[in-house]
Amino acid sequence: MASKSTTISDIAKRLNVSTSTVSRALNGSKLVAEEVRKRVVQEAKKMGYAPNPIAVALKTGKTKTIGMIVPLINRNYFVEAIAGVESVIYDAGYDLIIASSGNFYERERKIVESLAQGKVVGVIAAVAAETTDYSHYRNLIDKGVPIVMFDRLMPLDGMSSVVQDDFQGAYNATRHLLEQGCRKIFHYRGLQNVSMWNAREKGYRQAMADAGITVQKGWVHTALTTPEEGERYARKLLAKGDIPDGILFSGDFAAKAAMEVFTENGVRIPEDVAIVGFVNEPWDKYLTPPLSSIEQFPYDIGKEAARLMLRAIEGGKPRKIVLDTELIIRQSSKKLK
Amino acid sequence: MASKSTTISDIAKRLNVSTSTVSRALNGSKLVAEEVRKRVVQEAKKMGYAPNPIAVALKTGKTKTIGMIVPLINRNYFVEAIAGVESVIYDAGYDLIIASSGNFYERERKIVESLAQGKVVGVIAAVAAETTDYSHYRNLIDKGVPIVMFDRLMPLDGMSSVVQDDFQGAYNATRHLLEQGCRKIFHYRGLQNVSMWNAREKGYRQAMADAGITVQKGWVHTALTTPEEGERYARKLLAKGDIPDGILFSGDFAAKAAMEVFTENGVRIPEDVAIVGFVNEPWDKYLTPPLSSIEQFPYDIGKEAARLMLRAIEGGKPRKIVLDTELIIRQSSKKLK
DNA sequence: ACTATATTTGCAAACGATTGCAAACCGACA
DNA sequence: TGTCGGTTTGCAATCGTTTGCAAATATAGT
Numbered sequence: 001m002a003s004k005s006t007t008i009s010d011i012a013k014r015l016n017v018s019t020s021t022v023s024r025a026l027n028g029s030k031l032v033a034e035e036v037r038k039r040v041v042q043e044a045k046k047m048g049y050a051p052n053p054i055a056v057a058l059k060t061g062k063t064k065t066i067g068m069i070v071p072l073i074n075r076n077y078f079v080e081a082i083a084g085v086e087s088v089i090y091d092a093g094y095d096l097i098i099a100s101s102g103n104f105y106e107r108e109r110k111i112v113e114s115l116a117q118g119k120v121v122g123v124i125a126a127v128a129a130e131t132t133d134y135s136h137y138r139n140l141i142d143k144g145v146p147i148v149m150f151d152r153l154m155p156l157d158g159m160s161s162v163v164q165d166d167f168q169g170a171y172n173a174t175r176h177l178l179e180q181g182c183r184k185i186f187h188y189r190g191l192q193n194v195s196m197w198n199a200r201e202k203g204y205r206q207a208m209a210d211a212g213i214t215v216q217k218g219w220v221h222t223a224l225t226t227p228e229e230g231e232r233y234a235r236k237l238l239a240k241g242d243i244p245d246g247i248l249f250s251g252d253f254a255a256k257a258a259m260e261v262f263t264e265n266g267v268r269i270p271e272d273v274a275i276v277g278f279v280n281e282p283w284d285k286y287l288t289p290p291l292s293s294i295e296q297f298p299y300d301i302g303k304e305a306a307r308l309m310l311r312a313i314e315g316g317k318p319r320k321i322v323l324d325t326e327l328i329i330r331q332s333s334k335k336l337k
Numbered sequence: 338m339a340s341k342s343t344t345i346s347d348i349a350k351r352l353n354v355s356t357s358t359v360s361r362a363l364n365g366s367k368l369v370a371e372e373v374r375k376r377v378v379q380e381a382k383k384m385g386y387a388p389n390p391i392a393v394a395l396k397t398g399k400t401k402t403i404g405m406i407v408p409l410i411n412r413n414y415f416v417e418a419i420a421g422v423e424s425v426i427y428d429a430g431y432d433l434i435i436a437s438s439g440n441f442y443e444r445e446r447k448i449v450e451s452l453a454q455g456k457v458v459g460v461i462a463a464v465a466a467e468t469t470d471y472s473h474y475r476n477l478i479d480k481g482v483p484i485v486m487f488d489r490l491m492p493l494d495g496m497s498s499v500v501q502d503d504f505q506g507a508y509n510a511t512r513h514l515l516e517q518g519c520r521k522i523f524h525y526r527g528l529q530n531v532s533m534w535n536a537r538e539k540g541y542r543q544a545m546a547d548a549g550i551t552v553q554k555g556w557v558h559t560a561l562t563t564p565e566e567g568e569r570y571a572r573k574l575l576a577k578g579d580i581p582d583g584i585l586f587s588g589d590f591a592a593k594a595a596m597e598v599f600t601e602n603g604v605r606i607p608e609d610v611a612i613v614g615f616v617n618e619p620w621d622k623y624l625t626p627p628l629s630s631i632e633q634f635p636y637d638i639g640k641e642a643a644r645l646m647l648r649a650i651e652g653g654k655p656r657k658i659v660l661d662t663e664l665i666i667r668q669s670s671k672k673l674k
Numbered sequence: 675a676c677t678a679t680a681t682t683t684g685c686a687a688a689c690g691a692t693t694g695c696a697a698a699c700c701g702a703c704a
Numbered sequence: 705t706g707t708c709g710g711t712t713t714g715c716a717a718t719c720g721t722t723t724g725c726a727a728a729t730a731t732a733g734t
Contacts, residue, residue: 392720
């Protein structure tokens, strides 16, 4: 065991040439005689040579691996994004180092610092909810390591990003509720990640405004998009006896929990209150009733992010991409037949 | 931009000592005077020094990254396993390179070969369904790169593994069906990955035998565990009018699809036929009726795999771990109140 | 004070590749 | 035969560390 792999100088010895020649031959430099090139390439194949990526990385300062940081690994949205990234970079010959921040700033900082030591040529990241200080990313950029953000943006320039069009998504969902006859539509807004929730709230408000309905005080509720908070929200509405005829949730977990509370308490969905969520979790379609939601195509987001990364690695200018979302209409919001 | 990081020799220059001394001081060798060590460490911190992992890897031949190969990235089981692995190795200072084989042998081979170039110190893998030739893994072992298998095993020794106890899982599930009063219990067996399905089938047969029931010809059906095949299976049973009073599926996707067909055709679950699946997909609990299934704790499997890997990296002997599963009983199999 | 021993230090090679520069080689032409 | 231009080649440095070994310095014992 622990058999050594063949190196460039093994080949050189066998052929009685210098390592320089072998290196050049293998890299297709025109500084080697055609005849020699052939022999080197052939011998290399025979000996099962493969360049040592570590050595190459040390010499050239560039690895063939890309880093990806997500808040959570086991969230469908991120999983799909990872799959998307992987599918693209694999074909380009890159590896993917994955790390999760757990949404903690401190951990994210450590990860970024670790990646900054030259392990990766670029970083694709969705920043942690907790993060408000971006200097660790700033350092990366200063070191010449390109960054592509997705999902959540950072107020930093000099980097690419790809996000879904939250405004449009919320706008369309709200329109849909209006079309179903809803007038008193509430919005459950998320906490943290200001820009994202802002965009969604704006979309909601715009749609309401366009329909000539004024959003009254108390119609927008801000909380974490967890099941617990969703449940609490529903109970609060029930307690106040203030049930709207439609609700746009900024997350499916909260929506689902709220739906359960409503159903248990005799509030019918969608007849009494129509519900639309955000993110389109894989289990939405199995809920009773199936939950309408906004699909964000995280797999495609991942692919785009990866493409931007490859561009950036080759020195391309940063770009910002916004992808359309799609409203998936299911039972939970269909008042009309 | 592209600012260089401080190196060991930057520190050496500043302190008028040799790089050797700095290196030793930083690595806690006892070959440096205590006083010097202090100064070096302090200066290193001041200059924001962090060792270049690439250089270290080249010199020592050992990286601080572990490779992980899964058939599919976006399958709950694997996602959880990844999360488990990550949680353990992160604390040990390792990075995780992730690659998916798509269940294709050829792609798996390329991944393994790429990782074998010294990029990783160890590989945690669930082999592709298609794979029957294991020489690429053999090569890894021969190179001294430890391997930890999970989920699906390989007929190779010299490596660690961690799997769930499929036999016990199937046995318990079958017992449960028997306890609910089922006598004519069918088993939907998977295709490919022989060892896994074998274990499950054996568990099923053993439980039946222990209950004094002979499994008749035709009671075990072999097919892919996809929704499509599950649907086809249910239709076949309906067509033959041969509905058992219980079915143990080797996968939840097939079970779910079959349940839908049954329900559509007036076959009641669990009254007419009780159903238990395998894997406990996250949406099982939202189906109507909620699907009983066997939880395999992939997160824990990932953690164990990671621990075995760390052991192996430190030269520990290979070990094989088998984890218990847990039967999650839901509506779909509860005939008794 | 002087040697023997223990403690610290630095030189230089090595890991496996890449690359600027100088040297060797080639045929051709005068 | 000598020189020139072009093509091929190899030397040696380099990337940032680690580490065996020899050299330098400090400590101790007599």
